[in-house]
Every structure is written in structure tokens, then in C-alpha cells.
Amino acid sequence: MTLQLTGIHHLTAITANAPENLRFYTQTLGxxxxxxxxxxxxxxxYHLFYADGEATPGTDLTFFDWPVGRExxxxxxxxRTALRVAGAETLAWWKARFETLKVTAGEIATxxxxxxxxxxxxxxxxxxxxDDGGVGSSQPWAKSPVPxxxxxxxxxxxxxxxxxxxxxxxxxxxxxxxTETGSYADPxxxxxxxxxxxxxxxxxxxxxxxxxxxxxxxxQGAGAVHHVAFRTPNVxxxxxxxxxxxxxxxxxxxxxxxxxxxxLYFREPNGVLFEIATDGPGFAVDEPMETLGESLxxxxxxxxxxxxxxxxxxxxx
Numbered sequence: 001m002t003l004q005l006t007g008i009h010h011l012t013a014i015t016a017n018a019p020e021n022l023r024f025y026t027q028t029l030g031x032x033x034x035x036x037x038x039x040x041x042x043x044x045x046y047h048l049f050y051a052d053g054e055a056t057p058g059t060d061l062t063f064f065d066w067p068v069g070r071e072x073x074x075x076x077x078x079x080r081t082a083l084r085v086a087g088a089e090t091l092a093w094w095k096a097r098f099e100t101l102k103v104t105a106g107e108i109a110t111x112x113x114x115x116x117x118x119x120x121x122x123x124x125x126x127x128x129x130x131d132d133g134g135v136g137s138s139q140p141w142a143k144s145p146v147p148x149x150x151x152x153x154x155x156x157x158x159x160x161x162x163x164x165x166x167x168x169x170x171x172x173x174x175x176x177x178x179t180e181t182g183s184y185a186d187p188x189x190x191x192x193x194x195x196x197x198x199x200x201x202x203x204x205x206x207x208x209x210x211x212x213x214x215x216x217x218x219x220q221g222a223g224a225v226h227h228v229a230f231r232t233p234n235v236x237x238x239x240x241x242x243x244x245x246x247x248x249x250x251x252x253x254x255x256x257x258x259x260x261x262x263x264l265y266f267r268e269p270n271g272v273l274f275e276i277a278t279d280g281p282g283f284a285v286d287e288p289m290e291t292l293g294e295s296l297x298x299x300x301x302x303x304x305x306x307x308x309x310x311x312x313x314x315x316x317x
Contacts, residue, residue, distance in 0.1 A: 071218065
């Protein structure tokens with residue numbers, strides 16, 4: 001059987017203002033803070049995970065808190081993150097909410113056959129709410145300020161910008177076993193976006209590639225995306241992915257134990273950082289589901305350093 005990714009696992013972005021980030025994603029977007037931890041490679045920085053009510057794989061939007069300036073937008077980058085909601089009425093609800101809360105947002109429009117609403121957070125992080133038709137299960141967060149029927153259901157298609165698609169397409173199809181399933185004109189009218197699907201496809205399992213050769217090269221900073229992660233069910237399949245990358249002579253990190261999941265990192269030909277991550281064991285491995293995100297969690301290999309790590313972290317509120 002062909003090795004298949006099963007969708008988007010999580011997306012990790014950059015903030016330079018963790019307290020405001022926490023306020024926006026929990027109070028404005030109504031997501032649940034499911035894990036408050038640190039960047040395992042830079043323990044001076046928070047790593048905040050927001051997700052649905054049950055911390056379901058495929059709903060995680062995460063942030064590194066780094067004291068950096070704003071990103072320089074451009075190509076060779078992840079340029080927009082879609083978030084799934086259910087129905088035209090829900091998009092209209094969000095449009096009104098953004099107007100009330102003075103969130104930068106566009107108009108509801110059909111983009112690539114899906115009803116959509118573009119918006120940005122206060123640091124210019126670019127998002128697109130899309131109507132997923134209510135397909136699949138949803139795990140609302142009971143304490144969210146957003147009514148259950150309007151809550152964000154998870155990650156949708158992730159868009160990356162490249163100047164030339166040829167080598168990226170080869171990796172997506174020949175190495176990662178994705179299938180090109182369509183295309184559409186970008187709303188700016190200046191590029192074509194190619195749709196690549198994983199596994200059974202659908203809005204939770206698509207990567208969109210915008211071909212934009214006239215843009216400058218992006219420079220990461222606050223408001224930028226650091227990497228996107230794709231789902232694989234278990235460690236056995238992650239090991240197969242590591243072997244597959246070696247077989248294609250694609251450099252990678254090898255398997256990395258992140259405690260909440262196990263990961264594998266590599267860059268596609270235009271330099272965008274990809275991760276493949278296991279669905280488990282999940283965020284409830286070290287704290288009860290009922291109190292996820294309420295205290296600082298550290299993986300076992302960092303626990304002996306808790307006192308020094310906590311001393312360097314700024315208050316979130």
C-alpha cells in the first residue's frame with residue numbers, strides 16, 4: 001500500500017508579543033490554549049499551542065514567541081493559513097465579529113470554489129476562513145467566547161508561495177505522494193494556485209502552491225509562518241517516511257522526539273520548512289484534558305531545568 005499523509009497536522013508561526021497573541025487567539029478567535037510550553041530548541045521562548053476543545057490533531061495553530069521585527073513578505077514562504085468553519089451563516093457571523101472588534105478583514109468571496117473570508121491578526125499573520133461544508137466531526141470548546149456552531153473546526157489548506165513550481169511539484173508528487181487535484185486564480189489576479197491533496201483529500205488535507213516569480217524573497221519575522229506539519233498516524237509510518245526521504249537523498253533532521261508527537265523535518269526545493277508529525281500521543285500525555293494549557297508543561301528531558309526556564313519567561317498576562 002502506498003504510504004500516505006493524512007492531512008495537515010499543525011502550523012507553527014512567529015509572534016513577538018505573546019500576551020497579545022494569547023488574547024487574540026483565545027478571546028477573539030475563541031480557540032483553546034491546549035499547551036503552554038517552550039521551544040525545545042530555544043527554551044527562552046514560549047511555544048503556545050491553540051486548538052479545538054479536545055486538542056485534536058489537525059486543529060493545532062502554534063506560535064514561537066521571539067523578540068523579532070515584522071516579517072518581509074514575499075515568495076519562498078508559507079503565505080496564508082486557512083481555518084475551517086461550517087457554513088455561509090458562520091462566515092457572515094465572523095465578518096460581523098471582525099468589524100465589531102476592528103480586526104483587519106476582507107469581504108466574503110468564493111476562492112477556489114469555497115466561500116472564504118480573509119483576515120489578519122495584529123502582527124499581520126494572514127488567514128483565510130473557509131466554509132468546509134460541515135464535513136466531519138467537530139470538538140467545540142465549552143469555555144470559548146464563540147458559540148459552538150461558529151467555532152473554528154481546524155486547519156484548512158495551507159498556501160505556500162514559490163517562484164517556480166517544477167521542483168516543488170516533483171517532491172510533493174513523487175516523494176510525498178500528493179496528487180494535484182485542481183487550480184484557481186489567486187484573488188490578487190497575479191498568480192495561479194495549484195491544489196495538491198493528501199490521502200482522501202478534502203479541505204483539511206490540501207496544500208496550495210501559489211506561483212509568484214515576481215515577488216521578492218520573504219524574510220521571516222513576527223507575522224510570518226515558521227513551518228507546516230503534515231499528519232502521519234504513528235511512529236512506524238514516520239520511520240517509513242524517514243527512510244523514503246533518505247531513498248530520494250532529501251536531507252532531513254531524522255526522527256525527533258517532541259514528547260507530544262514525534263517529528264521529521266526537511267525543506268522542499270524552494271526552502272519552505274516541512275514537518276511530518278505523528279498523531280499521538282497528544283497533549284493530554286502530561287496533564288488532564290480538563291486543564292490543558294493552564295500551567296507551564298515541560299517534556300521530561302527539560303523538567304530538571306524548570307526553575308531556570310521559568311525564571312527567563314515573561315508573564316503571559
